[in-house]
Amino acid sequence: MIQNARVLKEDWVPQELQHRDGDLQHLSGELKPISHGLGAKNIIITGPSGTGKTTVAKYIVRQLDQEVLGIHWGYVNAISETSKSAIIYSLVRDAGRANDLRPEGTSTALLLDRLRDLDEHFVGIIDEVDVLDDERTIQALWEIPNVTLVLICIDDDDFFADLDSRVASRIRGSAKVTLEKYGHDELVDILWGRIDAGLASGVVEEGTVDHIADVAAGDARHAITLLRRSVRDAVENGDESLTIENVRPVQDDAREEMHKRAVNKLGTHQRHLYEIINDAGEIGASELHARYEQRVADPRVKSTRRKYLQSLEYYQLIEPSGSTRARQYRHREP
Numbered sequence: 510m511i512q513n514a515r516v517l518k519e520d521w522v523p524q525e526l527q528h529r530d531g532d533l534q535h536l537s538g539e540l541k542p543i544s545h546g547l548g549a550k551n552i553i554i555t556g557p558s559g560t561g562k563t564t565v566a567k568y569i570v571r572q573l574d575q576e577v578l579g580i581h582w583g584y585v586n587a588i589s590e591t592s593k594s595a596i597i598y599s600l601v602r603d604a605g606r607a608n609d610l611r612p613e614g615t616s617t618a619l620l621l622d623r624l625r626d627l628d629e630h631f632v633g634i635i636d637e638v639d640v641l642d643d644e645r646t647i648q649a650l651w652e653i654p655n656v657t658l659v660l661i662c663i664d665d666d667d668f669f670a671d672l673d674s675r676v677a678s679r680i681r682g683s684a685k686v687t688l689e690k691y692g693h694d695e696l697v698d699i700l701w702g703r704i705d706a707g708l709a710s711g712v713v714e715e716g717t718v719d720h721i722a723d724v725a726a727g728d729a730r731h732a733i734t735l736l737r738r739s740v741r742d743a744v745e746n747g748d749e750s751l752t753i754e755n756v757r758p759v760q761d762d763a764r765e766e767m768h769k770r771a772v773n774k775l776g777t778h779q780r781h782l783y784e785i786i787n788d789a790g791e792i793g794a795s796e797l798h799a800r801y802e803q804r805v806a807d808p809r810v811k812s813t814r815r816k817y818l819q820s821l822e823y824y825q826l827i828e829p830s831g832s833t834r835a836r837q838y839r840h841r842e843p
């Protein structure tokens with residue numbers, strides 16, 4: 510049944526992104542000045558989980574990289590690397606200018622100079638930027654003339670609400686693209702893209718793909734995860750074709766897998782908050798903060814913790830309830 514298993518993995522980047530033509534065109538247009546040796550606007554990409562934000566960002570920057578000789582680009586996810594110096598280090602390393610520097614203990618000023626001193630343009634993608642606890646990171650980067658930023662977050666209202674107004678007004682000048690959840694038929698096409706590239710022809714029934722797209726409800730990651738689990742089920746059973754009977758029994762497994770991946774991605778402090786809520790089942794905000802402060806030696810400030818909690822909610826790992834004053838947090842089952 511399987512011809513190319515890699516295609517079914519989540520991090521496989523398809524040659525062509527389906528149903529994002531308009532967005533891709535808009536974004537490449539915004540980056541176009543770079544190919545003429547000019548600066549470009551910074552870019553913000555927003556949209557719910559699984560709408561292709563990360564994939565689209567990498568796609569357009571790779572495309573630019575192929576078209577224009579000698580640009581540099583880097584990618585960093587703020588969920589795993591939250592400190593200012595770790596983020597900038599990561600970008601400088603991607604630009605190939607950190608070989609002689611250590612990740613810890615190098616001053617950010619020195620790191621920023623490395624980007625400034627590049628002869629070429631640098632495009633830095635900062636994913637899940639809403640959990641960044643120090644907005645000076647973005648500020649420091651965009652002040653460098655040859656740096657363009659592509660910022661990704663689920664909801665930019667929340668992101669802006671926490672920013673210093675001067676910083677916010679500057680970021681608001683960025684070009685913005687919002688990716689909507691995929692429609693049923695769009696998900697079906699995305700699934701067929703993977704099936705055609707990864708599986709032997711004729712082994713998948715149309716109804717199966719319809720069913721997977723229904724369950725995934727607009728989330729491409731969910732759709733692909735469910736496809737992979739179903740194929741595994743079929744292979745284990747020695748089935749000749751992939752039917753709904755292979756999908757139904759693995760629907761919970763697929764949800765659990767996504768849940769686990771989301772947890773694995775969390776940075777240290779987010780993980781502490783998640784684990785406290787998970788252990789408690791349900792916990793009030795003040796008790797949560799108290800336990801967190803007991804648990805970690807270098808607690809983050811409350812406004813940062815609130816961002817972390819917000820993103821745990823986006824990833825459906827926790828569920829808040831109650832008013833802001835009497836906020837409760839509950840662990841959410843996959």
Ligand SMILES: Nc1ncnc2c1ncn2[C@@H]1O[C@H](COP(=O)(O)OP(=O)(O)OP(=O)(O)O)[C@@H](O)[C@H]1O
Pocket residue numbers: 518519520521522523525526527528529556557558559560561562563564565663699702729730733
């Ligand atoms: N238009 C598309 N065509 C083909 N595959 C896609 C498309 N959009 C998304 N995918 C696939 O769906 C999966 C999820 O996409 P991606 O990780 O980019 O979503 P995201 O918006 O960044 O989600 P999150 O907010 O959870 O990080 C990836 O495996 C990606 O390859």
Ligand SMILES: [Mg+2]
Pocket residue numbers: 562563564636
């Ligand atoms: Mg993403």
